[in-house]
Every structure is written in structure tokens, then in C-alpha cells.
Amino acid sequence: MEAEAKPVIEKLGLTALADSHTLRGNFPRFQGEFEGKEIIISLNGKSSEYGVDRIGTEFAALNTQSAILEFAPDLIINAGTCGAFSADADIADIITSDQPVVYHDHRVPMEGFSEFATGHHPVTYKPDYFQGVAHKLGVVTTGNSLDMPEVDRQIIEQNRGMAKEMECASVAAVASLYGIDFFPIKSVTDHVDIELDNVEQFLENLNRASLKLSETLIKVLTNID
Template sequence: MSSSSSLLISRSSILWSLWTFLAVSVVIGTANETMTKPKIKLEETHIKNVVVVIAMEAEASPFIEHLNLEASEDFFPPQTPFKAFSGPHNGCHVTVVTNGKDHAHGTGVDNVGTVPAALLTFLTLQTVPEADLLVNAGTCGGFRAKGAEIGDVFLTTAVANHDRRIPIPGFASYGTGRLE
């Protein structure tokens, strides 16, 4: 990777982190206001515990620093690479978790992808079952092909696998399945 592309990634990560900070701060800042859910009867929810899942440490760092969150060393089992940071903010308890770094292959790069994200989220919700709100904040490959830009917000109503092609008869729907 050239230094100019490294700089581009760094700038994008910083811009994205700032946007994430602003978006989540708005949620936390209005924690005791009425929250609505798509296609569900309106109900009032008081948010006390917020979990923010962010894959890459460079994206999470500005958010963690601004909220003065502290490392929670015993949050995850020691054999996992995951990192957790937590603390109070505006009447809520905020926990930010990241996938950590790859040490198994000696690369030291951030763990990214669906497997680390799923395991991180599962273990986080096992540790914080009282979470009122979980925000999965991050960018993903291929977002520009669909006209999206860094900083765009997507509220999902379905989940689909886009990177799981299984070339075995009968597995196509399962491999690229969609849940609504």
C-alpha cells in the first residue's frame, strides 16, 4: 500500500469516526427521549446502557478518547483479541468494543469481517445482557458501488450474506440468504 493510499484510509477513518461520534452522541444525548422502532407500535424506552461495536481500532479511538472511556481488561476471555472500553456519559453507561488485532498470523492488522464481528457481538451481549441499545458502526466493502458515501446512515430492516458463496447444490439460498 502506498503512503498516499495509507493517508486516504487514515483521513477516511478519521472522518468516519467523527461522524460516528456525532451520531452516537445524539443518541446518547437524547437517551431518555422517546425512541421509535420501524413497523412497531411507538413506545417509550429509557436507554441506560449503550453498546457500540466498531471493527477497527482507528475508527473507535477518537470516540473512546472523547468520551474518556477506560479499558475494561477483564471484559472478554483472555484468549480473544477483542477490546472493550467503558464509562458513564450523559446519564448512560457506554461500552465500546472492537475486534482487536490479528496476532495469529503475525500481521497486527485489525480483525475485520463477519466472523470476528459476530463473535464480538455475541460475547459482548453475554457480558452486557442489559444493553438497551446496540450500535454497529462501521464501513463495509463495496459501499461505493451502491452509491453510498462514508458518513451515510443505514437503518436496516433485513440481514443478508453477501460474501458466502457455497458451490454445493441446494446451498445457494442458505449461503446468500436473507432474513427480514
Template sequence: MASPPPSEQPGAATAEADTISKVLIVMGAIGFARLITAMEAEAMPLVHNFKLDEAPADESIFPKDAPWIRYHGKYKSLHIDLVRPGKDIIFGVDSVGTVSAALLTYASIQTLKPDLIINAGTAGGFNAKGASVGDVYLASDVAFHDRRIPIPVFDTYGVGARKAFATPNLLNELNFKAGKLSTGDSLDMAPQDEEAIVSNDATVKDMEGAAVAYVADMFSTPAIFVKAVTDIVDGEKPTAEEFLMNLRAVTTTLELAVVKVVDFISGKHISDL
């Protein structure tokens, strides 16, 4: 008896649905008013490497007043969309933080329907947890450290701890470090934030990861978090000073890491990760 065509074989529909064909890269970072901002420093090498084109303003998939920027193109077997929040329309600085990240992720999921989200960016690392400048981490868990709601159940909601999408094969193949990511809207670390970060058992901290994870979970979209360490939060140097000193070098490290991730993903199924 002849075998049924591939589309009719058991499990074929599941395998097809599991194929990764559309990847959304959500960039995020701490911005400073310098010759080159952090977000631009992180995003542009990837734009060039993947040969992505910037979407013209008159063809934007986003609301006309939104400052969000999108690049898109074909890379190997994947269609890649790379988005970043752009600049605040009032203050003219990078739209950093959880609000911008959540809004951008929501709009991108709704319009682009990605199979997988990669949140890529820089992060502060903790020496006490073994982090060093230039390390690349694949987050195993994400949580907030500055949403304090001291009411039963609401306190747990505020922390918002959740697992990142598990990628054991990717982690082993690329030999990245694994660690927990803690997210907040401040560059510095107040004593209450530090206490929460320790409670979160975090190795790295950023300003958007947990917000991206929240929206991704809402719409059942797998998300992974690639973070390159620019500064040691519990080190001797001031955070902003160390961040700026290491930004260019770590940006190159981040670019290479994301390219490796995308190369690994190309031609694979979600279940292969």
C-alpha cells in the same frame, strides 16, 4: 381512589423493560499495517469523546486468550461498552471479517446484556446507488454476498437477508441516508460477489455488519448499523488507495454520526427510535 404506584400501573413493566440503559458499540473495519490502523482510527475518537476507560486485562470479561478489547463508561443516561476485535495473535493485524465480528458480538451479548447494539464502521459505497465519500448510512437491511450454497433453502440461508432494527425517528431526526448493507470477507469485489451485491440491492458493503446482525437476531437484541463511506466501489480509484486516502476524514464523520446517535438514544425507550 389513589393511583397505583408507577410499578403497578398498566404498561409500567413494559415501559421499564423498553428503556435503553446499556448500549454496546461493536466496531469493525478494514485493517491495514500503517501507523494507525483502521479499527484504531474508528474506535479511539469515540473512546475519547465518551470518556471511556479501557478494561484492564486482569479484569476482562472475555476469555483470557481472546484479543478482544473493551472500553466502558457512563455517558449521560447510558452505560456504554465499546468493543473491538483487537489484533490476530499469529499475524499481528486487525482481526477483520465476519468470524471475528460474530465471536466478539456473541461474547459481548452474553456477558454485557446490552439493550441495543450499534455496529459502527466504515464501508464502501456504490455510485450507482447514489453513495458518495463521507455519506453516513443507517442500514435498513443486511445480507451476505459471498456465502454461495447452491442448494434449495441453503442458498437463502447463505444470503441471510434480514431487516435491521427499524429506527424511523432517529433516521428523520439525524437526516442520515438509508440503504441496504451487504457483507463479505474480501476487500475486493469478485464478479460473483458483484452479482450477489446487486441482487442484495446494496448501497454499501462492509466486512462485519451481517455477522453482527446474525448474532443479534439469535439473542433478540436490537441492532442498528451506522456506516460512513470511505471509498466508491464502482468508481475509478482502486479501493484500497481510496480507502486510505479518505480514512482520517471519514473517521471524523463517523465519530460525529455515532455521537449524534447516542445523544438521540439517551433517555429514550426502544419504541422511541
């Protein structure tokens, strides 16, 4: 989302690039250098029809593949916000993972297809990247809905999910397809198990979580050799 990316784009002083030649539609990209590393931030853009951020797995996968083909990155970081269970994390806590990323809304109860649908896409967690960074380790689980019906909750708990969000597994899948190291950085905006409207929670905490996300991402980029 634009609101999640804006603080880090401004802090790093990144420059907007011309529209992608491999994708139709608006996929904003920003480029710059930070401590000797070339940085590309690629956003999923906004819907021309509805004027909202193009959240979810479809545009995240398109964006990731296009960015790989255009820039050939050595490392992909999926930085964004997430929901979490109140027992696992506080608002604006940072979550990353040393375990595969999964889907919680892909349900195909057939031999082989069930495992494929769940995903289990690999991540590359290196403790050195997070040296001096307060963070929690847990499973990141992806689905295309902001709410959490009971069937999704059951699957999230079965997979021991900590961070519930809407893009990570699709980004991880594409990174794995191209053999590129990948890991997520997520900042908590809402508690999925609290009896409050999680839309209200999300909007109330988005700015705080996004600022924490940008601070963390810059620290992690500093730690990467």
C-alpha cells in the same frame, strides 16, 4: 477497526476494561456513561501474528456473542466504515438500514441453503434515532474480501446493496439469535465502482470517514431514549 473507534472513544471519554474472561486473545473493550446511558465499545482487536486489525466476520461474531454474555446489552450498534457505489453515496456519507443485512459472498445453490447463506438478518431502524442526522437508507451487504469480483458485484446488485463491508451481517446474526435490537451505522471510505485501487481510496479516506462516524454515533446516542 481501532482507527474507526478511536475518535468516539476519546470524545466519550471511555475507560478501558480488563481483558474479557469469556474470550482468549485481545478484544479491547471500553466503558463509560453518556447522558444516562451505559456505553460499551467492543473491538475485534489485532492479530498477534500479523499486527493488523482482525477484520472480517469470524472475530466480529465471537466478539458480539462474548459482549452479549458479559454485558447483556439492550441494543447493539455495528458502527464502522464501508464501500459504496458512487451513484449512491459520497465519501464520508452515513448509511444505515431499515432492511435486513445480507451476505454477498455466501453462495450455496441448494434449496433452503441459499436463503440461509444469504442471511437476511433483521435490523431495528427507528427514525427518531436519526433525527437531525443526515443519512441514507440502504441495504448493508457483508463479505470477507475488500475487492469486488464480478460474482460479488452481481449478488450485491441483485440484493440492491448500498453499503459493502466486512462484519455487519455476522453481528446482526448473533444479535438476532439473542433477540437483541440491532442496527448499523456506516461511513463511506471508498467507491467500489471507481477505477481506482480501493485500498488506496480506503486508506486516504479512513480518517475523514471515521471522524464523521464518531460525530454521527454521538448524535444517535443522544437521540436514543
